[in-house]
Amino acid sequence: MGNKYKYVVMPLVVSLVILLLSGCGSEPKTETIVIADSNEASSTDQSSRPFQVQKIYRLPDRFANTGQLLGWSSGDAVIASFGAMTILKRGTLERLTYPYEQSKTIPGIGKVTSNTILSPDGKYICEVSPSSSETTLKLISLQDGKEKEIDRISTSNQSYVQYVSWSANSSYIGYLVENQADHGADSLYIYDMGSQTSAKYQLKDILKEDSLLSADIANNGRSVLLQLFGAKQGQKKVLALGKVSGKNIEFQYERQIGGDSVAWMNNDQFVFLGTDSSLYEYDRRNGELSVILEKVFDFKFSPDRKNIAYTVYDQNVTYVAKVQGRNILYKEPVYRGIVPTSMYWNLNNKSVLLQGQKQLDSSQTAPTDSPSKESLIIELK
Template sequence: MMTNKRFIRMSTALLILIVLMSGCTHGQRSETIVIPSTEENHTSDQGSRSFQVKTIYRLPASVTDNDEMLGWSAPDTVIGLFKIVRSSERMKRNLQRISIPYENLTNVQNVDINTHSLELSPDGKYISGITKTQDGDSLTVISLSDGQHKEVARFNSREQLLVQKLSWSSDSRYLSYLFTDSNSRQESLGIYDTDADITKDYHLTGFENTGNITSVKISDDGRSMLFTMVQSSRKSSVVLGIINGSEVDVQYEHQTGGEQIAWLNNEQFVYLGTEGTLYEYDRRNSELSVLLENVERFEFSQNRKYIAYSLNEKDSIFAGKLQGKNILYEEPVYHGINPSQMLWSPDNNSLLVNGEKIYSRLSRTPMVASPSDHQPFIIKFQ
């Protein structure tokens, strides 16, 4: 038996040697042949599997479209701004959280009725908001762990006007906002650095002919911004701005189909073009790539590896994996909804969905655990 095994190994080695020698007759060439072990062959790649729905959680009937779902404060906890009507009192708004199995709301803290435009940081630790006072507006950051309020900027209505465009960087370090000079109407961008506890202002240059700014997304390095603009002709565009000293200069502009934009990293960003084309732009080489077609709405996971999206004239939510310039799997994970909001959980394993329920035009099978109109629900993946 040992002799046979030795003979097989010698024959295999001789065969490989013959193949390599025959390759030399066609010119010099270097090749690397990798023979994976049995253990490597059976190692499962968790990132390569398609999306499979494990559970669909319907949020309580008390949660309606009048409430505002702010996002995830933990992998299994959603936080929102809910309206509460008290006897002999006017309607108040409370920050409340709801955790798995998403049946009961728990109060976090009351919200001043003069505070609006709340934005939850992606890490779920802070909420920013604008509070109106007699003298003007103040920008406040609220810590959800201890309830402390920190004023990071104040605006005198006679000199400056705070524009309601608050946005966190995806790593929750930077908070950006827009404000204008009351006299010159010059627009500026403010950035609050939570790590350094510093606020800096930058003038916007070259934006005079681009239209009105409707949203801002700041990169994780705090040096680049994506602006969505609307012209007088109602055409929309995305504008890339770069900090240059005390100013923000225009570096790139392209027509879009709306306000949906997202950073993939500090060098690449994604936006929805006209006719539903989802583009990826790499500013290092000015390369523009098409990721998907006919997209109506999209949302990337916090690690930027996965995407949830809906398609025009279809009533399904799809989930896929971003790999290079491609979206893999593209699995339908829910039918019968026109989503207006989709938010991935911090562990990238659940999707909060809000939108209007519609009857499926694609499948004859009945829907399972379909929420009522405008009632949020959560899809948990396996």
């Protein structure tokens, strides 16, 4: 029975194979099938919303309410000092690393004063140590704890060191020296990290009635943005662009401003807040002034100047956006609930550290209610 079935089936199979082979010799039929490129679709969707919150880390309460945040020392480590409540009292320097739960004292670093400024690249701190007769500025490496004195200013003639700041590329340190005995002798000092030398420049255009507030050095060490209460402007806050000329700082541009934050975009362009809460960019090469964002309360650019974090008036919301020339694009809210008093981008431009007051809820109406601070890290995709 099985052999008989075998003999019947075999001719059928052979016939089917011959039929299929003959079909291959006929004219082929074509059909177009469109397959969506999932990678391209994902890329297009992501370009329309480049910022997405990946994770939020809340820093320990002591970092928000006890410590003094200095900034980032790497892409995943934050630096703060503890116990240095006044410039005459010293404290410890601690590092908080991912996942930002427990900090450790930085080895090899002694006690520091409250006037300690971290370099933008996270490698050094500049410490200001005053005494009854002089003020010392010292550079300390966070890698090995090595110290170098960069200047010593006598205070016997009522000179005071104020407003120490780093250039954005960590190549220069600027500091103002005000002389109370002779108002015409206010000076700006610029320390060059490369040559390890400090140069003194006279602020000839400063009046004795002016009150200096801050100094921000450009990356080339040849220009400075000075904030002051100007006597000629009725003691209103003014931003002055100054340039090194010989042994002096000559003013090239002045404008009344409304906020505290200023930032160099490059050696010729800088950004500041106007009295109308608009964010302005000024280009000294052609004298062009442009509005790049409106209703801004405060702002902070990422180290590569390609991103911005900012807050808006009357909102407890922090936004991030892309910077392309004079355009601010893809504005995204990333956190609600606090009013940041400090914002720090990490070194790889991917995370923002915020510190500020928690938002009061409706139940907190008594005068004794004082909202605590909060520090958190917004990690972006």
